[in-house]
Amino acid sequence: MEHTHTAEGHAHHDSSTKKIWRTFWILLAVTMVEVGLAFLHLETGFPSRVLLNAVFIGLTIVKAFYIVSEFMHLGSEIKNLIYTVLIPLLLFIWFIIAFLYEGNSWKNMNRDLKPGTPIEAVKAPAEGHGTHH
Amino acid sequence: MDTAVTAKKKWWDGGYSPFNVSYGKLMMWYFLLSDAFTFGALLISYGTIRFSSTSWPDPNDVFRSFPGMGHANLPLVFVSLMTFILIMSSVTMVLAVHAGHMRDRKAVAKWMIWTIIGGICFLACQAWEWTHLFHEGAWWGRNPFHNVDGTLASTNFTNFFFTITGFHGLHVTSGVVLNIIILANVLKGTYEERGHYEMVEKVGLYWHFVDLVWVFVFTCFYLL
Numbered sequence: 001m002e003h004t005h006t007a008e009g010h011a012h013h014d015s016s017t018k019k020i021w022r023t024f025w026i027l028l029a030v031t032m033v034e035v036g037l038a039f040l041h042l043e044t045g046f047p048s049r050v051l052l053n054a055v056f057i058g059l060t061i062v063k064a065f066y067i068v069s070e071f072m073h074l075g076s077e078i079k080n081l082i083y084t085v086l087i088p089l090l091l092f093i094w095f096i097i098a099f100l101y102e103g104n105s106w107k108n109m110n111r112d113l114k115p116g117t118p119i120e121a122v123k124a125p126a127e128g129h130g131t132h133h
Numbered sequence: 134m135d136t137a138v139t140a141k142k143k144w145w146d147g148g149y150s151p152f153n154v155s156y157g158k159l160m161m162w163y164f165l166l167s168d169a170f171t172f173g174a175l176l177i178s179y180g181t182i183r184f185s186s187t188s189w190p191d192p193n194d195v196f197r198s199f200p201g202m203g204h205a206n207l208p209l210v211f212v213s214l215m216t217f218i219l220i221m222s223s224v225t226m227v228l229a230v231h232a233g234h235m236r237d238r239k240a241v242a243k244w245m246i247w248t249i250i251g252g253i254c255f256l257a258c259q260a261w262e263w264t265h266l267f268h269e270g271a272w273w274g275r276n277p278f279h280n281v282d283g284t285l286a287s288t289n290f291t292n293f294f295f296t297i298t299g300f301h302g303l304h305v306t307s308g309v310v311l312n313i314i315i316l317a318n319v320l321k322g323t324y325e326e327r328g329h330y331e332m333v334e335k336v337g338l339y340w341h342f343v344d345l346v347w348v349f350v351f352t353c354f355y356l357l
Contacts, residue, residue: 016231017228017231020224020227020228020231021224023224024220024221024224027220028217028220031213031216031217031220032213034352034356035209035213038193038208038209038356039208039209042193042208053356053357056352056356056357057352057357060348060349060352063348064345064348064349067223067341067344067345067348068341068345070227071223071224071226071227071337071341071344072337072338072341072342077152077153077154078144078152078153080144080151080152080153081152081153081154081159081162084152084162085162085166088166089166089169091170092173095173095174095177096177096180099177099178099180099181100177100180100181100184102181102185103180103181103182103183103184103185104184104185106184106185107184107185107186107187110185110187111187
């Protein structure tokens with residue numbers, strides 16, 4: 001940590017240097033929470049897999065926000081620049097949902113339409129729907 | 134200086150950048166945006182294949198080694214160290230950019246050197262991890278690890294792992310090369326003559342992006 005001291009020794013230990021280190025500690029803390037939760041799950045199985053994954057994805061977005069906003073200074077740019085970078089990224093919402101849905105659907109079809117699967121097993125849910133109408 | 138007159142300014146009337154940044158910096162943002170989609174496509178295809186598989190190897194069983202610790206079962210520890218190194222080098226990069234704003238050539242050079250060291254350390258860690266996995270029998274087209282449910286796994290797991298971490302490692306490598314070029318210019322006094330250190334900011338953007346991608350790779354491959 002000797003470089004922390006040298007930075008402050010340069011007389012410009014102004015607010016931006018402080019902010020950089022604050023961001024560093026946030027990123028480190030979030031990563032340690034993630035690893036800690038992973039270990040907790042390994043030992044006790046406590047946060048269920050689904051809950052754990054949701055927390056991991058949420059924390060990843062928190063880290064991404066801090067890197068882009070603080071380290072890349074996007075947070076202090078004008079709105080025009082922020083929008084021109086962020087709006088195209090909205091495509092990811094469709095991108096992720098569509099493709100993961102597709103993958104899941106493949107898995108189901110592979111299971112249901114495997115050679116040797118009795119026809120009734122496939123038809124049964126479809127007929128169940130039919131009787132409602 | 135621009136911000137003082139923002140209220141009266143008509144951003145789209147020409148004469149200045151409507152984004153209030155130089156052309157080079159704007160284009161760096163757009164390049165990173167396109168690169169984000171490249172990495173996104175790779176990670177989403179990985180997700181699609183994983184969703185389409187009935188079972189998948191457990192990352193905690195695969196990534197559990199640490200250099201010099203033999204067969205000790207240490208899941209996540211080594212990759213956490215790699216993450217720490219990359220975040221740390223991101224911090225030294227921001228400090229270099231900050232020193233550039235102060236027109237402090239010596240400090241810029243010092244922080245650039247730390248950033249380059251961080252990048253090389255990260256690459257060394259990755260080289261060790263790849264070598265270790267290779268000796269365990271993993272490579273493109275070869276997967277010695279079993280699925281969580283005990284069934285034989287396909288090679289999708291290793292193919293995606295080596296392709297995506299390899300593509301990220303390639304980005305880190307080119308980032309280190311760019312940082313070395315910029316450091317040489319800093320030492321030569323090119324930016325002192327030019328009157329600003331904006332090139333440091335531009336490579337800084339790229340370097341942080343590489344860190345950003347790692348955050349997602351870390352989650353997708355080691356946590357989920």
